[in-house]
Amino acid sequence: MESEPARREILRERVRQLKTALKKSGIHYLDSCPSSPIIPILIGNEDKALTISKQLFEKGFWVPAVRYPTVPKGKARLRMTISAVHTPEEIKQLMDYLCGVSKKFF
Numbered sequence: 203m204e205s206e207p208a209r210r211e212i213l214r215e216r217v218r219q220l221k222t223a224l225k226k227s228g229i230h231y232l233d234s235c236p237s238s239p240i241i242p243i244l245i246g247n248e249d250k251a252l253t254i255s256k257q258l259f260e261k262g263f264w265v266p267a268v269r270y271p272t273v274p275k276g277k278a279r280l281r282m283t284i285s286a287v288h289t290p291e292e293i294k295q296l297m298d299y300l301c302g303v304s305k306k307f308f
Contacts, residue, residue, distance in 0.1 A: 213239055213286040216293060220284055223297040229304055232279070242268070243280040243300075251278035254303050261299045 217239050224231050224243070232242040243265075245251040251267035258265045258280075269278040284293070 209286040213284065216284045216286065216288050216290070217241070219290060219293050220282070220297070223293070227297065227301050227304070229300065231282075239284040241282040241284065243282060245278045245280060246276055248275075248278040251280060254300075255280060257303050258296075258299060263296050263299065265296075 214237065217237070220241060221231070221233070224241070230244045232244065245254065245267075248267070248269040251269055255265055255267040265280045265282050267278060268281050273279065282296075
């Protein structure tokens, strides 16, 4: 990435795109490192996190659930990782699916 500044800028843009979409949809995420391409989506309940992760996987998105003992009980989350190879369309599609399942779980 250091030798390819254009890819780094693409990655930053994809992260901004996803975070903007998350904010607009009201889906809460941790933003302790604003430039990080790893975006934790807070779910809370472990079963819900696993179910959402599974549903996203069935749609072609690998968004693993992180749960106890990795995080405290009741603090389960989804771990979204963005890369420069993700397209704006893929991020939009991910958000469409995430918003669809969020109506059931958030």
